Amino acid sequence: MEYIVETKNLTKSFGKEKAVSNLEMKIPKGEIYGFLGPNGAGKTTTIRMLLGLMRPTSGSVQLFGKDMKNNRIDILKNVGSLVENPSYYPHLTAKENLEASRKILHAPKERIDEVLKLVRLHGVRNKKVKGFSLGMKQRLGIAAAMLHQPELLILDEPTNGLDPSGIIEMRELIQSLPKEYGMTVLISSHLLSEIDQMATRVGVVTKGKMIFQDSIETMRKIAQASIQIKVNDNEAAWRSMLANGQKADLGEEHINLQVEDDEQVAASIDYLVQQGFSIYRVQEETRSLENIFLEMTKEEHAE
Amino acid sequence: MISVISSEWYKLRKSKVLLLLLVAPLVGLFIGMSSSLGDIGAINPWYEKLVMMNFTYAVLFLPLISGVLASVICRYEHQKGGWKQLLALPVTRGKVFLSKYVLLLLLIFVMQLLYLVSIYLVGMIGGITEPFPMDIVWKTIVGGWMATFPLIALQLWVSIAFKSFAAPFAINVIFTLPTILVINSERFGPYYPWGQPFLMMNIGGSAEDFFFVPWDQILMVVGGSFLLFFIGGYLYFQRKAI
Numbered sequence: 001m002e003y004i005v006e007t008k009n010l011t012k013s014f015g016k017e018k019a020v021s022n023l024e025m026k027i028p029k030g031e032i033y034g035f036l037g038p039n040g041a042g043k044t045t046t047i048r049m050l051l052g053l054m055r056p057t058s059g060s061v062q063l064f065g066k067d068m069k070n071n072r073i074d075i076l077k078n079v080g081s082l083v084e085n086p087s088y089y090p091h092l093t094a095k096e097n098l099e100a101s102r103k104i105l106h107a108p109k110e111r112i113d114e115v116l117k118l119v120r121l122h123g124v125r126n127k128k129v130k131g132f133s134l135g136m137k138q139r140l141g142i143a144a145a146m147l148h149q150p151e152l153l154i155l156d157e158p159t160n161g162l163d164p165s166g167i168i169e170m171r172e173l174i175q176s177l178p179k180e181y182g183m184t185v186l187i188s189s190h191l192l193s194e195i196d197q198m199a200t201r202v203g204v205v206t207k208g209k210m211i212f213q214d215s216i217e218t219m220r221k222i223a224q225a226s227i228q229i230k231v232n233d234n235e236a237a238w239r240s241m242l243a244n245g246q247k248a249d250l251g252e253e254h255i256n257l258q259v260e261d262d263e264q265v266a267a268s269i270d271y272l273v274q275q276g277f278s279i280y281r282v283q284e285e286t287r288s289l290e291n292i293f294l295e296m297t298k299e300e301h302a303e
Numbered sequence: 304m305i306s307v308i309s310s311e312w313y314k315l316r317k318s319k320v321l322l323l324l325l326v327a328p329l330v331g332l333f334i335g336m337s338s339s340l341g342d343i344g345a346i347n348p349w350y351e352k353l354v355m356m357n358f359t360y361a362v363l364f365l366p367l368i369s370g371v372l373a374s375v376i377c378r379y380e381h382q383k384g385g386w387k388q389l390l391a392l393p394v395t396r397g398k399v400f401l402s403k404y405v406l407l408l409l410l411i412f413v414m415q416l417l418y419l420v421s422i423y424l425v426g427m428i429g430g431i432t433e434p435f436p437m438d439i440v441w442k443t444i445v446g447g448w449m450a451t452f453p454l455i456a457l458q459l460w461v462s463i464a465f466k467s468f469a470a471p472f473a474i475n476v477i478f479t480l481p482t483i484l485v486i487n488s489e490r491f492g493p494y495y496p497w498g499q500p501f502l503m504m505n506i507g508g509s510a511e512d513f514f515f516v517p518w519d520q521i522l523m524v525v526g527g528s529f530l531l532f533f534i535g536g537y538l539y540f541q542r543k544a545i
Contacts, residue, residue: 051391053545076393083391087384091318103310104392144388 002065004029004152004184005050009059012045012208019045021208022059027186027201030178034199034216035188038297042208043188044084047156050186051081063152077105080145081154086137090130094121094140097129098147105148115143118173134161142170153177155187159194171198192293206297223289227257227265229272230281237277244271254281307394307402311376315406320375324410327364328417331356335425348431353422353443353506360418361447361501362482369411369451370475373458374468376403381466386545400459400540404533407455408448415444439506446503446514449521453496453528460536463543493520496528 005027012020020042027033037043048054049061052072061068063075088097098112116122119139124132129140138161145153155174159167175198177183189195195202202219204212212219230253231237238250246268249256259265265282272279287295315321335356380386389399422440461471478497485491486498493502493516502516503525514521 048545053387053390073393073395076391079391081391083384083387085384087388089314089379089385090383091379092314096313096317100310100314101388101392103306103313104389104394106306 002029003027003062004064005033005186006062006065007046007050007059008062010046010049010056010061011058012042012049012054013057018208020049020056023205023208023210024213025203025210026213027184029184030182031200032174032178032185032187032198034192034195034202035186035205036192036195036202036293037188037190037205039190041190041206041297043190043205044156045208046205047081047083047154047186047188050154051079051083052076053083077148078151079154080148080150080152081156082138082141082145082158083154083156085160086134086141088129088137088140091128093126093128094132094143095125097140098144101144102147107148111147111149115146118146119143120169135163135166138162139166139170142173149181151183153183153185155185157188157190159189159191167194174198192290196289204293204296211296219289219292223287223292226285226287227259227268228254228281228283228285229257229269229279230254231272232278232280237272237275240275240277241268241271246271256285304398304402307398308406311402311406314379315376318375318379320372321410323368323371323375324414324417327360327368327414328421330364331360331418332421332425334359335421336428347433347436348429349426349433349436350439350506352425352429352431353436353440356422356425357443357504357506358501361504362486362498363479365411365414365447365451365500366454366479366482366497367475368414369407369455370458370471370479372410373407373455374462374471376407377459377462378468390545396541397537400463400537404456404459407459408452411451411455412448415448419444442514443504443506446516447500449514450499450503450525453525453532454500456529456532456536460532460539463536463540494524496524499525 003026005025007023007025010020010023010025011018023042023046025046035043035046045054049056050063050068052061052068052075064078066075068075089100092100094116095112098115102109102112113122116125119142121136121139121143124136129137132140138158142155142158145155159170162170174185174187177185187195187199196216199216202212202214202216203210228251229237234253234255235250238248238255241248241255247258249258257265257268259268269279269282335352380389390396419440423435426435458471458475461474465471482495482497482501485495486501492498499516503514503521505515512518
């Protein structure tokens with residue numbers, strides 16, 4: 001499999017604190033990779049290392065199969081980025097801001113108008129950026145990132161400060177990139193709901209560790225319904241079921257049953273009845289992706 | 304490299320700070336026109352004007368303005384994440400540092416040329432009939448410029464390191480003000496980097512030396528402090544976490 005981004009044992013320590021620890025990120029070509037984690041999980045630190053703005057304490061970063069350490073300039077020619085809050089030169093207009101980057105990127109002059117139209121800032125291109133709203137600055141940042149039609153677009157919290165219609169626009173824009181330009185997109189967020197609808201792959205990071213990395217379908221599968229059973233003695237019932245070779249978790253007030261079809265539910269209940277447990281309730285619980293995400297990141301906090 | 308310099312120039316040109324380049328030459332013009340030292344035994348009126356003008360210009364304004372320009376060229380990078388944006392582009396930090404430095408040198412050279420115009424204007428307005436002493440004047444222009452190389456390197460270093468505009472300026476003033484005293488000391492004057500712009504523009508200096516100061520002093524003091532400050536700033540910038 002060809003990976004556009006691949007990190008190996010990526011670690012960054014600040015003093016004793018490990019902001020990122022042994023992170024293995026893999027992003028195949030053409031995917032929209034949602035990089036998820038609560039604030040302070042190490043997302044931005046990871047992204048800074050992906051861009052060579054920060055040196056890893058240990059481990060390696062490979063983009064397009066090339067090592068960041070020795071091919072930084074080569075790699076960055078094909079990467080567009082927006083890191084954390086939007087960066088801009090307040091004394092320049094929108095157009096001038098892009099021109100300052102364009103000179104270094106050697107992109108054709110027409111691209112400036114093209115990207116400004118793409119993010120719908122063309123009408124205010126001659127206004128100073130210091131007067132822009134946060135959403136406009138954010139869109140300008142995205143325009144700057146796309147100036148040279150990069151193969152990889154890295155967007156750190158790009159929907160920060162956007163209003164709902166801005167978020168929808170942004171989502172549509174990002175979704176069109178792999179199809180129309182063959183771009184690969186890495187997009188970080190602390191809100192799953194923002195990424196849910198556009199990401200094709202997800203990486204969940206918390207406390208600097210990658211705790212989940214797979215396709216969004218796999219994550220959805222985990223989110224599928226589970227059956228909750230409440231009996232007179234939950235713990236005894238749970239032990240009994242485990243002994244019988246059934247998959248179950250013990251919750252606070254009920255047993256969670258992981259089942260694939262209805263027959264299995266019937267068989268489990270049948271078994272519990274035979275064992276003499278009084279069944280109080282059987283209910284289905286659907287978990288949202290958001291719940292899963294919260295659970296994933298919570299477990300780590302509990303440590 | 305050219306593209307990085309051109310981008311730097313673009314950003315700087317759009318900030319109105321270039322007007323700063325006019326300040327020092329105008330001050331020179333003003334001093335040259337307003338007062339007279341009386342008879343200081345100068346060979347001709349041009350020399351008299353030069354001695355007067357060079358003092359204020361080279362001791363105070365040349366070093367101060369150079370420092371301010373260095374701060375300005377880093378200021379808009381500090382303001383709203385400019386460093387991050389710039390360094391995520393396909394450029395090496397070395398090139399960015401060098402581009403900013405080269406651009407500063409060019410700007411100071413332009414300022415020196417404007418100062419040259421000031422000198423000429425003072426003479427014209429003052430009705431000096433003797434021929435313009437170009438052979439001396441160009442040495443003060445080029446010499447004074449070279450003497451700012453290390454000062455600019457240090458100011459660039461400090462300006463990259465501090466987000467605030469005030470810190471580099473304070474450091475600049477702290478080193479520049481004592482120049483007035485230090486250049487009068489025969490023992491310390493020749494070794495003080497901030498005194499070199501004046502000494503290299505001081506037409507009353509030793510006449511046998513090409514730039515009014517001995518070559519070994521230029522190499523040791525100007526060259527030495529240049530290497531120290533430039534390499535220090537360069538390495539600092541390489542390691543700075545953005």
